[in-house]
Amino acid sequence: xxxxTLGVIAAIAILGAWxxxxxxxxxxxVRIPSTVYTPVTTPVVSTTKPQATTTTTTTxxxxxxxxxxxxxxxxxxxxxxxxxxxxxxxRPLLQIIWxxxxxxxxxxxxxxxGLLQINQIHKVWLVDFGWTHxxxxxxxxxxxxxxxxxxxSGWKPWAIPST
Numbered sequence: 001x002x003x004x005t006l007g008v009i010a011a012i013a014i015l016g017a018w019x020x021x022x023x024x025x026x027x028x029x030v031r032i033p034s035t036v037y038t039p040v041t042t043p044v045v046s047t048t049k050p051q052a053t054t055t056t057t058t059t060x061x062x063x064x065x066x067x068x069x070x071x072x073x074x075x076x077x078x079x080x081x082x083x084x085x086x087x088x089x090x091r092p093l094l095q096i097i098w099x100x101x102x103x104x105x106x107x108x109x110x111x112x113x114g115l116l117q118i119n120q121i122h123k124v125w126l127v128d129f130g131w132t133h134x135x136x137x138x139x140x141x142x143x144x145x146x147x148x149x150x151x152x153s154g155w156k157p158w159a160i161p162s163t
Contacts, residue, residue: 064090071103074115074139081144093146096158106137114142116158122149 064087065072071094079085083093100117101107111120113136118126123133126145135141149157 065094069094071097071115074103074143077139078143078147081140082147083143089150092155092160093150096155096160100158105139105142108137113137115139116142116146116149118142118145118149119157125149 064085065075069091074097075090075094078090078093083089097103097115100112101115103115105115107114107117109117112118113133116136118133118136120133122145126133126135129141129145129148131141131145136145
């Protein structure tokens with residue numbers, strides 16, 4: 001997903017927050033470690049001396065998560081693969097990622113793999129995606145498959161009652 005698309009998504013989310021509740025702050029800045037999320041940049045040739053580098057930040061609408069929420073470094077990728085920008089979805093998603101893998105993308109507990117600890121009983125369905133159970137250690141594939149699983153079954157695969 002390119003920077004323009006991410007910017008449009010962020011602008012829509014911010015506008016939605018403003019419309020829903022103009023009295024509350026619409027956004028908060030959350031630092032995303034560059035090892036997890038690196039924005040695409042175009043190289044620029046310059047004749048001036050290089051400046052000190054700064055940490056990249058991604059603005060996440062404040063209504064989605066509390067700044068202290070564990071595993072929020074995976075939120076940009078979750079939104080990118082299609083998880084809805086809805087606090088009633090994002091909050092349980094991040095809680096599940098914390099509970100299941102402690103935010104570790106390649107977590108492996110034997111029958112369960114990745115951020116959402118996708119169980120081996122889903123191997124047959126993974127074939128429809130062209131993936132193996134080992135592919136669930138890839139965070140993008142794990143969150144994508146987890147989204148499909150959530151859309152078909154709600155939170156039941158993670159033992160959380162659907163509302």
